[in-house]
Amino acid sequence: MGNAPTVAVFRPDDDRLERAVDLLAELGTEPIADPMLAVTATGATPRTDADYVVFTSKTGAELVSEAGWEPDGETVCAIGPATADALREEGYAVDIVPEEFTSSGLVAALEREVDGARVEVARSDHGSPVLLEGLEDAGASVHETVLYRLVRPGGSGESAELAAEGELDAVCFTSSLTVEHFLAAAAEKGIREAAVTGLADATVGVIGEPTAETAEEQGIDVDVVPDEATFDALAHETVTATPVREE
Template sequence: MSKLAFFRPDDDRAAEAAEIVRGLGHEPVSDPMLEVDPTDESPRTDADYTVLTSKTGVELAAEAGWEPSGEVAAIGSPTAEALRSAGYAVDHIPEEFSSTGLVAHLRDAVDGTRVEVARSDHGSPVLTDGLEDAGAYVHETVLYRLVRPAEAGQSAELAAEGELAGVCFTSSLTVEHFLDAADERGIRAEAVTGLNQAVVGAIGDPTAETAEANGIQIDVVPEIAEFEVLAEAVARRL
């Protein structure tokens, strides 16, 4: 079985990803590049619209006892499923699961309203700037920070040795942390060369742009920004 690497946080997301990769006939290489560091903040409760951008954010909001007063928007179906599982109603899901897609979905509704954006410390300004341009009064709450685990980097070593057949990058930050781990080991050039000999997938255009700006060739960008769709697309190319 050929090795396919991914960088999901070391929780049920990594376990689910490994199961998906095995089901596609490849050996999973789980190298978590993101670790959640909660800020103990909670989304505001007085907004007309509250935007959640991740399952992690939903879980932290629910643990804090957050109760929204207005409508709730999820950036994509995984976030929406997490909201519903936690007992929240979901009023808005964009057709395109991205910051750009969410801005386009809400643009005509938010002029003059208060919009709360609750997410990580690495959220794209595309979302907040776009909502402000649409006339909303935007407040952002950082629910958690995303840091690189100290032990991360096995995938960089495998890439440098030419042992990875496929790679799934699920955010710009996973690309950056992969390269940081390679830098620490003094194998960045070798790791990038190894990636460029593999099939590399990016979950969306911003992730692809980050990778390509750092010399990593992207072979696959799925139409739907979900890990399973990304992994299937990489596996098809393999």
């Protein structure tokens, strides 16, 4: 693609990665697909005694459907539109989607109505504590069900090699775990320091403040945090902030 900027994307290796690669290509970049997350389902479903059930990902929506979950009058909450759409596609009604598509946004949407309520949070094993703590502070009785575990797939790390070689123009980190797995892949190859140095010359986009904090704690300077916590917003703003590579 000549002088198109190289942009690494770390989505799980399913339709999310395909869509992300297509979008980045449409934006005039050379996408580097380097999946940093693989999903291992637990087969669990939300407890049946909850007043509210909270979902935080499209994956969670699909897995509860596969596991045969049938809601029984609970208020169903989705962290954002992608999760809400996935729940609806599986035949579930969605009652609440916050204005801000983050854990803190979800807490803000629920905090005035969950005092004394039982809230079931159904998500991965790497969910942010912000959601649980915020709901508990609002007076809710909170229980977490782990629907799936997120592991780093074998063979990941091409983007870390490119970063270490100064050949990566931008990255789109979509969770704290993608940052951690990127660094773990780099360390496994013996190039962690070089990869972090390489990212200093790249445009680093992250999907939200928790991911930004993780990156900064690991010595990675963050350039882009979109106002809307979606991959589309992240991709557009990261690409806009990335100069065209000079030959």
